[in-house]
Amino acid sequence: MKQPKQPEEATEKKILEAARTVFHRAGYDGARMQEIADEAGINKALLHYYFRNKDKLFEAVFREALRRNMIPLMHMMMSADTTVEEKITNFARNYIETIRRNPELPGFIIHEINRNPQRLVENAKTEGLVIPQTLIVQIGEGIEQGRYNPVDPRQLVVSLVSMCIFPFIGRPMIQMAMQISEHEWDAFLEERITLIPQYIFKILHKL
Amino acid sequence: MKQPKQPEEATEKKILEAARTVFHRAGYDGARMQEIADEAGINKALLHYYFRNKDKLFEAVFREALRRNMIPLMHMMMSADTTVEEKITNFARNYIETIRRNPELPGFIIHEINRNPQRLVENAKTEGLVIPQTLIVQIGEGIEQGRYNPVDPRQLVVSLVSMCIFPFIGRPMIQMAMQISEHEWDAFLEERITLIPQYIFKILHKL
């Protein structure tokens, strides 16, 4: 009568997927253990069997989200063998195309970090999330060599990242203010992939 | 023995202030009516006497937050008697200096809008939050007249707004990634007030 036992680890996976869905939509405070259990199609007690409590389950979801969100950023800031221009172009495309498939990700992470900034610090330690400054340094060198306008590299990078991330967290506001229909939204995002690097280069490059 | 009755409306004000503090910090789901009562220094039942329930109290806080956050935006997009350049410069200064005094505001609003996008639509109706497109039109005209580069005005305005708002919601991430100390943060923000318009003009203005 009962379902057969799941093959190896399948349950844990189902739980994590369900937890991701619910936590991403509702945040830690808005998420209910019962809802996660329902979403996973299992008993609530089984959640506690696999993950001792809500905190532990959340932590697993948060860690994965952080990784998924930060990896494109770290890749941009690091990879030694690309030019400034390549890093910026790749980042815009890479980030927007990746996050597009999980558009609630940035909002989730940012909300949870602001709810408890300490968590970021601790995860940074254990997960080795030290963000390398290669891009910043590279821009600095370009300025010294007179190839770029004398901008503050940090301000420029923050602007780049802002322009890529904000549309995902501010979508309803943007759509309303700019009168962009649901139907137009995808094209609007797509356009940004190429526009944002162009903007940055206008700021960076000497005329 | 008991405190004397408060002068006229003072209690309602105290409650709203306390509710603002708590809701802004914790969001709707994270806020506790008891916590708000404590913060206001009153009995929990008094909350329900002034505002029938949590929803009604929250709605009051949310409406005020929305107004405070959107007014600078609307002012920029509207005011008939300023140039494109003035609108952009004023907005960056006005928005950053205002929000700086309530840095949790954008995060609060964005989180709550994403939790329930419908609320934005309804508030827009009742509060008359129809955002005028004067700035967009003005930029369009400037392009037609050959004074500006042929950019998409909406993309440009979204970029402007992104650069102004994101630092407030992404602060912990930015500080960590860019290695900006608490002490340096204020100066970093201050710099953006003038930098952001410069960036925008580089994109907009013909060389």
Place this chain on the structure above:
DNA sequence: TGACATTTTAACCATTTAGTTAATACATTT
């Protein structure tokens, strides 16, 4: 097959939380 370990469930428990009630304090008007 049957003993043993692992996985899953139903039912339960303790605490928290939004909201209510009924009584009390206070101010105002007569």
Place this chain on the structure above:
DNA sequence: AAATGTATTAACTAAATGGTTAAAATGTCA
């Protein structure tokens, strides 16, 4: 000062919620 309406409180209630327990189902392997 008595009467009346408003503001405030302490104590309570019902529902929701995270977590537990003990038993049942399932798989493994000697």
